[in-house]
Each structure stands twice: as structure tokens, then as C-alpha cells.
Amino acid sequence: MLSPSEIRDIRKNFPILSKKVYDHPWIYLDNAATTQKPMEVISAINKYYSTMNSNVHRGIHYMSQVATEAMERSREHIHRFINSFSVQEIIFTKGTTESINLIAYAMNDFIHEGDDIILSELEHHSNIVPWQMLCQRKNAHLNIIPIETNGCLCIEVLDRLLSERTRIVSINHISNVLGVINPIKEIIQKVHNQGAWVFIDGAQAPAHTKIDVQDLDVDFYAFSAHKMYGPTGIGVLYGKKNLLEKFSPWQGGGEMIKEVNFDKTIYAELPFKLEAGTPNIAGIIAWESALFFIENIGLDRIKSYEDYLIKEVSRHLNSLNGLSQYADTAPRSTIVSFNLSGVHPFDLGSLLDRMGIAVRTGHHCAQPLMKALGTIGTIRASFAVYNTIEEAEKLCEYITKACEMLFI
Incomplete structure (x- = not known):
């Protein structure tokens, strides 16, 4: 200790x-709202803007390549930090909220009238409202796992709620209100046994406990840099590659395309298919300094x-x-x-x-x-x-x- x-x-x-x-x-x-930032994170942001400020991926010139390499090193580091199978499974977003909205939008193609989505009473509004919107669009049902008197989820109710109509269960890893640590590995196994997917809102977890997405066998997991000593305005959606490849892009623009004609667009491969526009380059690069801070301790x-x-x-x-x-x-x-x-x-x-x-x-x-x-x-x-x-x-x-x- x-x-x-x-x-x-x-x-x-x-x-x-x-x-x-x-x-x-x-x-x-x-700190559950946001953590403070160590000097190495502050310095990394300053270093980017003062020594390598340039847009990424599309530039042939030297400084663009320097910025691209620094940003992709951070993606690689996050991939190792959570032990994902492939770096292509690391999708940059603005934060956990945007990650949830991305998944809820992408699920349009997989939710039909009468299907069930399961949440819990412990959820942040960000893990409620996007699923409500999806249910309204598709005329699906939202079912809720209640809590016990001690604040833990009532797993017996989850067992009763799971059915052949269940498409996805979306719960948090750690409650932002109570700090309760949910038994997500047990929940993931139960949901998979029913043939459904699992999304985990991990916003409160990675600064405090080890995340191994392969060991968890989780389908989707999201978290934000600013709750783990990193910058605001940047987050990650992890998803199993074979599932993310099924998703249509949720935003159109630069970076997420391979070829554009007026009659047809061919999309880029993962992760870029789900990353439209110029990213928060400084935030992504500085996030790696926050990871080093955690790992060094x-x-x-x-x-x-x-x-x-x-x-x-x-x-x-x-x-x-x-x-x-x-x-x-x-x-x-x-x-x-x-x-x-x-x-x-x-x-x-x-x-x-x-x-x-x-x-x-x-x-x-x-x-x-x-x-x-x-x-x-x-x-x-x-x-x-x-x-x-x-x-x-x-x-x-x-x-x-x-x-x-x-x-x-």
C-alpha cells in the first residue's frame, strides 16, 4: 500500500x-466528477500545441506525421491498458456519453419492435436517455434491474428479465452515486448465455481498478480520460472487432471514408469508420501521460x-x-x-x-x-x-x- x-x-x-x-x-x-491533472498531462498538452501542432493522418508533411505517430501511440497504449484483442477495437469519442450514444445509434439496425433493452436503477442519465430514444425509435421495451436495500443490483430480477427478446444489457461498472461495484463478469456471462450483448459504462472504473476486456468477455466498454487524471473532451469506446464491423457509421465526414463519389461512398476500416472529423489530438496525446502516471504508481x-x-x-x-x-x-x-x-x-x-x-x-x-x-x-x-x-x-x-x- x-x-x-x-x-x-x-x-x-x-x-x-x-x-x-x-x-x-x-x-x-x-473526483467522481473529474480528477485533477498531474503536471505531465498539463505539459503534454502544452508540448503538442507548442512543438507539433498539426492535423493527423491526412498530411504527408513531417509535422503531421509526428502528430499522427504520437496520437496513435496513445491508442496503442489504451489498447494495452485494457487488454483489447486489437488496436482497431479502440474508438476515440468525446467521452463516455458520446460512446453510449454511438452504440445506441448503431443498434438501430439490430433492434426491432417488441425487443427488450435492460438497464438498472443505478444508471447515470447518460446511460438511460440514449436507450430511451432508441426504444422510442424502434418501439422496443426498456426493462429495469432494481437495487436491493444495500444498493446492490438485484441479480435475481435480471435472471427473470432476460429472455429471447433481450438484445442488449447496459449497466455501469461502478455507480457514480453510491460507488457500488457491480458484478459485471457474472452479469456478462448471464447475458451471453441468453445470446444478447452487453455494454458497460466504465466511467468510474479505470482510475481505480484493472480493466481486462478480454477476461471480462465484454462486448462494449466505454470510459473517459478526465476521470482518470487525463484531459476533458476525450473518451474511448471499446468494442469487439467482429461486432463493430457490423455497425454503420454514425457520423459522416472526413477520416471515416476510403473513397467518396456522389453516387457512392466506401467507408474506411476500423477504427476510422467510426471516427469522423478532426479528433481531439492534444487530448488523445496527453491521455497517454495520464496512463503513464497511473502505471508508474x-x-x-x-x-x-x-x-x-x-x-x-x-x-x-x-x-x-x-x-x-x-x-x-x-x-x-x-x-x-x-x-x-x-x-x-x-x-x-x-x-x-x-x-x-x-x-x-x-x-x-x-x-x-x-x-x-x-x-x-x-x-x-x-x-x-x-x-x-x-x-x-x-x-x-x-x-x-x-x-x-x-x-x-
């Missing part, structure tokens, strides 16, 4: 963490430290009177959601902000889950490898102070 001195050294690589807010040291606990060591951190955070929070944690007995990643009896989440979040602690409040783009939990919203603290035990203790200390202020 990472030692306190190692965590201090890691923090030195994140200049923003030394800031003060309202004369307090800034404690950033909103080691995902196993990161996970071990974060598991320890979340247990300590949960223990501290449970010691506070009137505080209720959600899913605290479930397998969890680095997210804790809680509420204080009689206190609106926004009020507590605002007070914590004035004390220098950044948390997120509200429904977290998961209103159906809030309804299932019987609340209008929660306070969410989400941790990363650079967070310290002292910051967890400060969170609890300042919650106590905020309660005193609210109940005077």
Missing part, C-alpha cells in the same frame, strides 16, 4: 491541490490505498450523529454518498465549500436512483489517490461544525 510520504510526493505533481479556498486549504473530494497499489482510505472515511462518517450513508455495506469504490437528518444536501455542501471542502450535492444525474433511495439528492464525497487520511478526517470535522451552525 502507498505510504503517507508517497502520497505527499504524488500531491506535489498536482499544483492545483496547493490552492486555498476562502482562506482554507482546498480539499478536493469531487501501479493500479494494485492505488486500489489497495483507496480501499483503505474509503474504509477509514466510512468509519469516520458512521461516527457522526444523524448521518446516514448509502450502500456502506456493499462492495464500493472510492465514492461515499450520505445525508444528514433534517439538512438539505445543498445547504451542507455550501457550508463545506466555505470551509474549503469540495463535494458534490444533488441527484448526480441519477434521478431514478434518487427515487429508489427515497431522497431528492445526496452529498457525495469521492476520493482519488492524492487524497489523504487527514482530508477524510477534516471532512468529518467540518461536517460536525456545519451541523452546529445549521442547528444553532
Whole structure:
């Protein structure tokens, strides 16, 4: 496990963490929304624009080739990072949301009237709305896996929902609200036994746990750079090559074509068939620096430290009177959601902000889950490898102070 001195050294690589807010040291606990960026990522973006700025793939000149090689090295690195079978299975998108929309659009050719799509109550709106739109277009049915009282998915209901009409099951790997880690390998096997496909929203996972898409045997998996210490505006859709080859392009333009005539267009091979237009070149190149950052520390060591951190955070929070944690007995990643009896989440979040602690409040783009939990919203603290035990203790200390202020 990472030692306190190692965590201090890691923090030195994140200049923003030394800031003060309202004369307090800034404690950033909103990592599920986006992680901070180490200097090597910031430097990589600057290096691209200052030393190799050029469009990729289509240029014969030297600098275009330099930029192309740097971008494709990043694709290769992501391919190795998740252990995909082929680099052609790595499709660049704007982020997880666009990846989901790409799949939901591409499924037009494979969904018919009366077919079933299965989601869960744990889903982010981005993994609900595109499937609703698909169901509306094709007159298909949307079925929902509920959660148990501990926040885990009710797998028995999934067993009942699966049928010969099921075409795809789309769930998250880790809940962005509760931090619950879903048993995706078990779910994938069940769905495949029924002959359907599985899409996994992995936005909250790759910074915290190893992803091996071949071991999972997952059909599609998506994640974003900005939740794993990389830039915003760039993400990946992984898909099995034999399945992606079945998909029609979802956008037309440059790069995704092999030959264009006014009467006919021949599309490029994967991955370019599904990547229309100039990509976020700087973001893709800088993403590799974020991967190096994670790998140099080691995902196993990161996970071990974060598991320890979340247990300590949960223990501290449970010691506070009137505080209720959600899913605290479930397998969890680095997210804790809680509420204080009689206190609106926004009020507590605002007070914590004035004390220098950044948390997120509200429904977290998961209103159906809030309804299932019987609340209008929660306070969410989400941790990363650079967070310290002292910051967890400060969170609890300042919650106590905020309660005193609210109940005077």
C-alpha cells in the first residue's frame, strides 16, 4: 500500500491541490466528477500545441506525421491498458456519453419492435436517455434491474428479465452515486448465455481498478480520460472487432471514408469508420501521460490505498450523529454518498465549500436512483489517490461544525 510520504510526493505533481479556498486549504473530494491533472498531462498538452501542432493522418508533411505517430501511440497504449484483442477495437469519442450514444445509434439496425433493452436503477442519465430514444425509435421495451436495500443490483430480477427478446444489457461498472461495484463478469456471462450483448459504462472504473476486456468477455466498454487524471473532451469506446464491423457509421465526414463519389461512398476500416472529423489530438496525446502516471504508481497499489482510505472515511462518517450513508455495506469504490437528518444536501455542501471542502450535492444525474433511495439528492464525497487520511478526517470535522451552525 502507498505510504503517507508517497502520497505527499504524488500531491506535489498536482499544483492545483496547493490552492486555498476562502482562506482554507482546498480539499478536493469531487473526483467522481473529474480528477485533477498531474503536471505531465498539463505539459503534454502544452508540448503538442507548442512543438507539433498539426492535423493527423491526412498530411504527408513531417509535422503531421509526428502528430499522427504520437496520437496513435496513445491508442496503442489504451489498447494495452485494457487488454483489447486489437488496436482497431479502440474508438476515440468525446467521452463516455458520446460512446453510449454511438452504440445506441448503431443498434438501430439490430433492434426491432417488441425487443427488450435492460438497464438498472443505478444508471447515470447518460446511460438511460440514449436507450430511451432508441426504444422510442424502434418501439422496443426498456426493462429495469432494481437495487436491493444495500444498493446492490438485484441479480435475481435480471435472471427473470432476460429472455429471447433481450438484445442488449447496459449497466455501469461502478455507480457514480453510491460507488457500488457491480458484478459485471457474472452479469456478462448471464447475458451471453441468453445470446444478447452487453455494454458497460466504465466511467468510474479505470482510475481505480484493472480493466481486462478480454477476461471480462465484454462486448462494449466505454470510459473517459478526465476521470482518470487525463484531459476533458476525450473518451474511448471499446468494442469487439467482429461486432463493430457490423455497425454503420454514425457520423459522416472526413477520416471515416476510403473513397467518396456522389453516387457512392466506401467507408474506411476500423477504427476510422467510426471516427469522423478532426479528433481531439492534444487530448488523445496527453491521455497517454495520464496512463503513464497511473502505471508508474501501479493500479494494485492505488486500489489497495483507496480501499483503505474509503474504509477509514466510512468509519469516520458512521461516527457522526444523524448521518446516514448509502450502500456502506456493499462492495464500493472510492465514492461515499450520505445525508444528514433534517439538512438539505445543498445547504451542507455550501457550508463545506466555505470551509474549503469540495463535494458534490444533488441527484448526480441519477434521478431514478434518487427515487429508489427515497431522497431528492445526496452529498457525495469521492476520493482519488492524492487524497489523504487527514482530508477524510477534516471532512468529518467540518461536517460536525456545519451541523452546529445549521442547528444553532
